[in-house]
Structures are given as structure tokens and as C-alpha cells.
Amino acid sequence: MKFIFADSLDHVDPGYDFLRDRYSEGRTPYWDDAYPHEIMGYAPYKGMLVSRGIVGGVAVGGKYTEAQAMRFRRVGAREFLRLDKPEFEHLPIFGDCGAFTYHKEDKPPYTPEDTAEFYDDARFTHGCSVDHIIFDFDEDLKGMEGGTQEARRRFEITLENASAFRSATAHMSGRFTPMGVIQGWSPGSMAEGARRLVAMGYDYLALGGTVPLKASQIKSCLAAIRDIVPASTRIHILGFAKADEIDTFGSFNITSFDTTSPLIRAFKDAKANYYLPSKGGKLDYYTAIRVPQALENPKLMRLAKRGALHQETLVEMEKKALSALRAYDRGEAVLDETLDTVIAYSTPAVTGSPVEELPDAKAVKDLRERYKRTLIDRPWKKCSCAICSALSIEVVLFRASNRNKRRGIHNLGVYNALVDQLPSNSDNNDHTQISGNPSETERNAHRSFVCSESV
Amino acid sequence: MTILKFPAIRAKQSETHTVLSFAAKASDLKNFAVIERVARDEGGALSGFQRPQIAGHIREIRDYLEKPEAILPNPIVVAFTTGITISEEAADGRCMVEIDAMGGAPGLVVDGQQRLTALSQVEEKDFQVFVSAIVCRDEEELRRQFVLINNTRPLPKSLIYELLPTVRGLPRRLGDRSVAADLAARLNYDDGSSLKGKIYQHTNPTGIIRDTAIQRVVINSMSDGVMRELIREPDGADLSFALVSDFYRAVQTVFLNEWEGHTPKTSRLVHGAGIMSLGYVMEVLALLDGARTVHDFSRGLACLVGNTAWTSGEWNFGENDRRHWKSVQNVNRDIVTLAQYLIGIVRADVKRRRADDVEPKQASM
Numbered sequence: 001m002k003f004i005f006a007d008s009l010d011h012v013d014p015g016y017d018f019l020r021d022r023y024s025e026g027r028t029p030y031w032d033d034a035y036p037h038e039i040m041g042y043a044p045y046k047g048m049l050v051s052r053g054i055v056g057g058v059a060v061g062g063k064y065t066e067a068q069a070m071r072f073r074r075v076g077a078r079e080f081l082r083l084d085k086p087e088f089e090h091l092p093i094f095g096d097c098g099a100f101t102y103h104k105e106d107k108p109p110y111t112p113e114d115t116a117e118f119y120d121d122a123r124f125t126h127g128c129s130v131d132h133i134i135f136d137f138d139e140d141l142k143g144m145e146g147g148t149q150e151a152r153r154r155f156e157i158t159l160e161n162a163s164a165f166r167s168a169t170a171h172m173s174g175r176f177t178p179m180g181v182i183q184g185w186s187p188g189s190m191a192e193g194a195r196r197l198v199a200m201g202y203d204y205l206a207l208g209g210t211v212p213l214k215a216s217q218i219k220s221c222l223a224a225i226r227d228i229v230p231a232s233t234r235i236h237i238l239g240f241a242k243a244d245e246i247d248t249f250g251s252f253n254i255t256s257f258d259t260t261s262p263l264i265r266a267f268k269d270a271k272a273n274y275y276l277p278s279k280g281g282k283l284d285y286y287t288a289i290r291v292p293q294a295l296e297n298p299k300l301m302r303l304a305k306r307g308a309l310h311q312e313t314l315v316e317m318e319k320k321a322l323s324a325l326r327a328y329d330r331g332e333a334v335l336d337e338t339l340d341t342v343i344a345y346s347t348p349a350v351t352g353s354p355v356e357e358l359p360d361a362k363a364v365k366d367l368r369e370r371y372k373r374t375l376i377d378r379p380w381k382k383c384s385c386a387i388c389s390a391l392s393i394e395v396v397l398f399r400a401s402n403r404n405k406r407r408g409i410h411n412l413g414v415y416n417a418l419v420d421q422l423p424s425n426s427d428n429n430d431h432t433q434i435s436g437n438p439s440e441t442e443r444n445a446h447r448s449f450v451c452s453e454s455v
Numbered sequence: 456m457t458i459l460k461f462p463a464i465r466a467k468q469s470e471t472h473t474v475l476s477f478a479a480k481a482s483d484l485k486n487f488a489v490i491e492r493v494a495r496d497e498g499g500a501l502s503g504f505q506r507p508q509i510a511g512h513i514r515e516i517r518d519y520l521e522k523p524e525a526i527l528p529n530p531i532v533v534a535f536t537t538g539i540t541i542s543e544e545a546a547d548g549r550c551m552v553e554i555d556a557m558g559g560a561p562g563l564v565v566d567g568q569q570r571l572t573a574l575s576q577v578e579e580k581d582f583q584v585f586v587s588a589i590v591c592r593d594e595e596e597l598r599r600q601f602v603l604i605n606n607t608r609p610l611p612k613s614l615i616y617e618l619l620p621t622v623r624g625l626p627r628r629l630g631d632r633s634v635a636a637d638l639a640a641r642l643n644y645d646d647g648s649s650l651k652g653k654i655y656q657h658t659n660p661t662g663i664i665r666d667t668a669i670q671r672v673v674i675n676s677m678s679d680g681v682m683r684e685l686i687r688e689p690d691g692a693d694l695s696f697a698l699v700s701d702f703y704r705a706v707q708t709v710f711l712n713e714w715e716g717h718t719p720k721t722s723r724l725v726h727g728a729g730i731m732s733l734g735y736v737m738e739v740l741a742l743l744d745g746a747r748t749v750h751d752f753s754r755g756l757a758c759l760v761g762n763t764a765w766t767s768g769e770w771n772f773g774e775n776d777r778r779h780w781k782s783v784q785n786v787n788r789d790i791v792t793l794a795q796y797l798i799g800i801v802r803a804d805v806k807r808r809r810a811d812d813v814e815p816k817q818a819s820m
Contacts, residue, residue, distance in 0.1 A: 022514075028678075057795065058788060058792045058795060060789050065677035065678075065679075066787060067674075067679040067680065067791070067792060068679055069737065069791075070675075070679070070680075070735050070794070071679040071680065071738075074738060074742050074743070075740060075742070081477075084769055111773075114773075117799070121802070244674070244775055251529075293510065295507075295508050295509075295510035295513070296510045301507055304492060304507040304508075305492075305506075305507055306494060307493065307494015307502070307503065308494070310492075311492070311507060311508050312490070428659055
């Protein structure tokens with residue numbers, strides 16, 4: 001089972017100055033930045049996926065600048081993602097259309113032909129057919145029953161596009177693997193979609209529209225699909241949001257799945273921001289400590305605009321919170337004092353009001369408890385990946401992209417190692433049995449797998 | 456120290472106001488002047504007037520102030536309604552100013568809050584700045600001064616861009632623009648340029664092609680295209696100049712009738728959309744076809760003849776997107792649509808020519 005990382009320009013400035021909070025002198029975005037596989041020193045995934053919706057263009061405004069989107073097509077995905085070095089050359093690059101970016105449209109803004117051209121120009125190794133998301137999933141429907149008119153319309157669009165996509169990519173055979181996307185409103189309709197894709201000649205299917213589904217619902221779909229397609233048919237799960245439950249998907253013989261979840265949760269999740277392997281071959285989660293940028297955080301900016309907070313005071317509090325945390329990391333400050341300083345500053349940004357106005361608020365108390373656990377356990381000391389070793393406590397500070405994304409990249413490493421350890425991957429996990437620094441007992445406790453492949 | 460004294464100079468400007476100038480250290484300023492941001496109390500009454508700090512702007516100023524050669528000739532304007540006394544006034548305006556900061560800072564910063572904030576973050580030096588003090592009757596008068604002082608008109612962008620290449624030590628945001636503006640100016644004034652005299656600039660108002668369009672082509676190429684490599688060569692600036700000049704010379708040759716004597720209103724070829732989308736065609740030809748000269752580019756562009764609607768007819772961007780030649784606008788969406796359309800044709804042609812070639816070219820598709 002291959003973990004494919006869905007990228008959206010997730011690179012960081014390797015020379016970022018964490019004390020002054022500045023980009024490195026003269027840094028050019030993208031060019032001087034490092035992708036996860038560059039900053040970690042190894043690829044914390046088994047391939048990358050780039051969505052057409054992220055690249056953007058005429059139909060959908062993406063995340064790339066116009067000049068970047070043009071270059072992506074000119075030089076190709078591998079050079080753009082800097083996977084063109086010998087050590088990364090074997091990694092596949094998947095493409096998909098990013099159906100969520102156009103789910104409100106009547107039909108997809110892309111044609112099978114222009115999508116084939118996009119994959120061909122950028123030289124993807126794998127690419128998904130042009131699908132259209134179906135909502136209103138009902139697990140209890142049997143076979144092809146149910147399904148609104150709209151669901152059935154989208155079902156047919158997805159399959160028609162898949163058929164045309166196969167012809168449009170035929171000339172690329174040998175260097176490109178087309179993937180047929182499954183959309184449906186029930187396990188039975190997904191299975192029927194899969195059956196028709198196999199009949200078209202697809203031997204690699206991609207299950208789409210799983211983001212709103214519960215893990216159990218995805219499993220019933222997979223079960224229905226597996227029942228109907230040959231055992232040799234490969235299956236990919238697109239945009240797999242339930243990435244943390246991957247260990248329970250072993251029986252479905254999944255070839256690959258893509259997710260951004262370990263990266264995104266570093267800065268989008270309320271609690272689970274920092275991953276650490278736990279002893280039972282699972283994950284432990286820690287809450288990152290919010291020290292927002294006094295003059296840039298939107299919530300604080302709003303409070304300042306209303307006149308509820310004085311920016312000069314905020315800047316002072318921010319400074320104190322940062323130095324308290326760094327002193328704590330060096331063993332020069334005690335836990336409670338550090339927490340007090342941090343909470344006093346965190347509160348306005350997290351709750352929207354100054355701490356003295358709500359001394360007993362439950363939200364603040366919970367936050368304090370979670371921060372306390374993070375500070376007491378010092379999880380960053382237990383990880384020996386390139387990021388944690390270099391950053392120390394900065395990695396658990398919830399503060400702007402360079403810290404948040406680095407924490408996310410660390411999570412990718414932990415997650416990738418976890419996937420490697422799954423029983424279904426046991427045949428290829430020899431190289432992941434690597435320990436941290438053996439002289440450190442703390443790290444030894446986690447030696448079953450650490451987030452760096454080489455120390 | 457709660458009473459601060461400064462030697463000052465007073466200007467005779469108005470019977471109702473006192474206006475003074477003196478030099479003070481940033482750390483002193485912090486003691487006698489505050490930045491009062493606009494806010495409303497629970498009853499909705501307005502107080503203060505300043506907008507919040509802008510982090511990026513402050514960072515830029517701070518970067519500059521940290522340099523040893525930094526100067527800040529513009530004064531910080533501080534208004535007082537109380538707490539300020541003038542003494543020992545001489546006929547020539549020289550006087551002493553006393554500011555009473557016993558009960559807190561009496562002055563309000565009317566202009567220069569971002570500069571002042573940046574100053575307070577520069578720890579290495581205690582910079583002296585000029586302070587212009589206005590003594591106002593009341594809060595209302597003070598707010599009026601704020602509105603008047605901050606309601607200035609920014610300089611026209613095309614003038615700023617034209618000045619940029621002559622200025623050094625600019626923030627990076629302007630630095631990229633500066634390189635592009637420099638090349639655009641050279642394209643406009645160099646005798647060997649195919650665009651000589653044709654680019655609109657502040658100093659060349661009769662130019663036809665927008666300076667910002669040609670600058671965008673250069674900026675895109677410098678950031679993500681062929682000029683990124685070219686500019687690193689020892690004669691990088693010349694190579695870049697020659698590339699753009701040769702490319703647009705080829706454009707003029709291939710589309711002579713749509714170029715000659717036209718304005719953006721009568722031909723989309725000399726319009727921002729045409730210039731910028733063709734910039735991407737230049738990139739494709741340079742990378743995939745190895746094109747560098749007028750001859751190379753003309754050969755690569757020839758396939759477009761008969762497929763364009765620069766001055767009449769309609770563009771055929773696909774089944775559901777056929778549009779009148781004029782409806783291509785100078786907006787990103789249209790530029791990308793047009794560029795993709797042109798590139799599609801050019802790419803197919805490059806492939807075809809390569810297949811026809813007895814000896815295949817080296818550049819890989």
C-alpha cells in the first residue's frame with residue numbers, strides 16, 4: 001500500500017530564521033525553498049499527486065501563480081517538483097482533476113482530451129479520468145437502486161469521460177498509466193462503476209468522493225468493488241481523509257491512496273497537530289502551542305481594528321511568550337510560569353477576548369491542559385527527524401507557515417513510517433526498522449519506528 | 456524623566472496653530488507620543504484615528520533602518536492638545552520645547568506610525584528622527600489634521616516603475632520590478648530594439664504597448680522562465696534584451712498586418728492580452744524548440760497564421776468558447792486562455808516538425 005502525498009506547493013524556506021522570524025536573506029520563493037523530500041533528506045511518501053485544480057488555469061483558479069502553472073506544463077511535473085534526482089526518479093507522479101474544486105458546476109470544466117494533454121505535457125506517470133463528484137451517499141441501498149437524477153447524471157458523465165480518457169491517452173501507453181475514477185451514490189453503484197471501468201480496459205481504479213464518507217462507508221464500497229473486479233485490478237483511494245485509520249483497510253488489497261491529512265492537521269486540527277509513533281504501532285497526537293504573530297494574525301488584527309486590543313501590548317506579550325517557551329526548552333523556566341505567559345497571549349487569538357475577561361472559561365482551561373501535556377512530554381525531543389533535531393521546541397509552535405508546515409512534514413515522516421509498518425506492507429518494510437540515537441533512552445522507547453529513515 | 460526638553464525651530468504658518476520641528480530619539484518619542492488606533496466604545500462613539508500596523512510594511516522599513524546608511528528625512532508628525540510649552544523663543548524662530556509626560560504621553564502620532572513602530576524594533580541603534588509637532592485646539596482639530604495629511608495622492612505607478620532602475624537597495628518586491636522596468640526601458644530606447652519607441656511610459660506617453668504588459672513578460676520569464684537562466688550568464692542582460700527584442704520582431708514579421716499602425720483598441724496583438732500571452736509562447740519556443748533568434752521564433756510562430764483573430768473574426772478556444780476578437784480582455788483569465796490556445800498549436804507544430812526532421816533535435820519533449 002503506497003502512501004502518495006497530495007502536494008499543494010508545500011515547500012518551506014530551509015534558511016528561515018526562527019528567532020527573528022524572517023525569511024533567509026534574498027530568498028526567492030519556491031526556488032530557494034525545499035519540498036518535504038528535500039528538507040527531510042528522504043521522501044516521506046511513496047509518490048506525489050498533483051491536482052489540476054491546484055495548478056489552476058483558465059477553468060479553476062489554482063494555487064500556482066500563472067507563471068508557475070505555465071512552467072509546470074513546460075518543464076513537466078518531475079522537474080517542477082524536483083523529483084528529477086536519481087534517488088527520487090522511481091517515485092510515481094499521479095495527476096487528478098481535483099473534482100472538489102468544481103463540484104458545484106453542471107459538468108466538469110475539463111474534457112478528457114485536454115486532461116490527457118495536461119498529463120502528457122507535464123509527463124505524469126499516472127493520471128485519473130475526469131470525474132464528477134456525487135453527493136448524498138446512502139450506504140443501505142442495494143445494487144443500483146436509489147440515486148437521484150443528478151447522481152445518475154454525474155455517474156454517466158464520469159463513465160463517459162473515463163471511456164474517452166482511455167482513448168485520449170492510448171498514445172501515451174508505456175509511459176503513462178490511466179486510472180479510471182469511480183463515483184457512485186452507494187456501494188452497489190460504485191461497484192457497477194468499477195465493473196464498467198474494468199470492462200473499458202482499466203486495470204487501475206481510483207475511488208473518488210470519499211472525503212465526506214465515514215471509514216465504515218468507504219469500507220463497504222471497497223468490499224462491494226472488490227467483489228466485482230478481478231483480484232489483479234489495482235485500487236487507489238483519492239483524497240483519503242481518514243488517513244489515520246489506514247491500518248484497518250488492510251483486507252481490501254489497496255494499491256495506493258493519496259492524502260494531505262498528516263500535513264494539514266499540523267495547522268488545521270484543533271488538537272492533533274504533532275504526530276509521534278506510539279508503542280502499539282499507532283499514533284500519539286499532541287496539540288501545538290499557539291503563539292500567533294501579533295501583527296499578522298487575522299483574529300488579532302480584527303480585535304485591534306475594533307480597538308479591543310492595543311497592538312503595542314500584544315507585541316510585548318508575544319515576545320514574552322516566545323522567550324518563556326524557549327527558556328522552558330532549555331530547562332531555564334518552570335512549567336506553570338511558562339503556561340501562564342503562553343495562555344495570557346494565546347487566549348485573545350484563540351477565543352477572541354483577552355484572558356482577564358474570561359478567567360474560568362472552559363476553552364482556556366482545556367487549552368491549558370493540552371499545552372501542559374505537550375510541554376511535559378516534550379515530544380519534539382523524542383523525534384530524531386531532520387526537522388525536529390534542527391528546530392527543537394519551535395516545531396510545536398503553532399505560528400505561521402514555516403513552523404506549521406515543518407511540523408506537517410515531520411508528521412508525513414511519522415505517517416509514512418506507520419504505513420510501511422502495516423502488515424499488508426510487511427514485505428517491504430525491512431528498511432524502516434531504524435532506531436533513533438541508541439544512547440538516548442527516550443528515543444529508544446520509540447524505536448519501533450521513528451520518523452526518519454536514516455539518522 | 457517625565458519632562459522632556461528639545462531645542463526646536465518654529466515656523467510661522469498659521470495664527471491658530473503652532474508648528475515646530477525638532478530632533479528626538481526614537482526612545483524619547485515612545486515616551487511622549489502614542490499611536491491611538493481608531494475604535495468605537497460600547498455606545499458607538501469613535502476614538503483615535505490610526506489604522507492598525509501593517510507587519511509587512513514595518514518589516515520593510517526595519518530592514519532598511521538596520522542598514523548603516525539608512526536615513527529618515529521625513530518627520531514623524533505628532534499633534535498635541537496639552538502637555539507642551541514653548542519658551543525662549545527668538546525672532547528667528549529658534550525656541551525650546553518642553554513636553555510634560557508626567558501623566559502619560561500627551562502627543563498623538565498623526566503621521567509615521569509604521570516608521571515609528573519599525574524604529575522601536577531596531578535594537579542596535581537609537582535613531583534620531585525629526586519630529587514635526589502641531590499644537591491643536593482640540594481632538595477634532597487633531598483628527599482633521601490626520602485626514603488632511605494622510606489624504607495624499609500616491610505617485611503614478613508608471614513613474615515609480617520608470618524611476619526604479621536608477622535606485623539601488625530597494626526591497627525585493629520592488630527589486631524584481633526594477634529589473635523588468637530596466638529591460639522595458641532599454642527595449643523602448645535602444646536603437647537595436649524591435650519595440651523602440653513603442654512602449655508607453657510616463658516619459659513616452661505616445662507609446663502603444665503598455666509598459667506593465669512587457670514588464671510582466673519579463674518578470675514571468677525571470678521568475679519561472681528562460682531568462683532565469685539567461686540572466687546568470689556574464690552578459691545576461693544583453694542576452695535577455697536580445698531574446699525579447701528578437702521574439703517581438705518575429706511577432707511583427709509574422710503578423711505584419713495586425714501589428715503595423717495598430718493600437719490596443721484596433722488589434723489584440725499590441726494589447727496587453729496579446730503581448731502577455733505571446734510571452735508564454737516565447738517560453739515554449741525557447742525551451743522546447745531551443746529558439747533564440749528572429750529566424751527561430753518566426754519559424755515557430757508561422758503555424759499560428761490563420762488561427763488568430765487579432766483584429767477581426769473570432770477566437771475558437773474550444774467547442775463552448777468561441778468569442779468575438781475584441782472580447783479578449785486584459786485579465787488573467789483571458790490571458791491564460793489565449794496563451795493556452797496559442798501554445799497548444801505551437802506545441803503540436805514543434806512535435807510535427809521534430810517528427811519530420813531527419814535528424815531529431817536534442818531538446819526533449
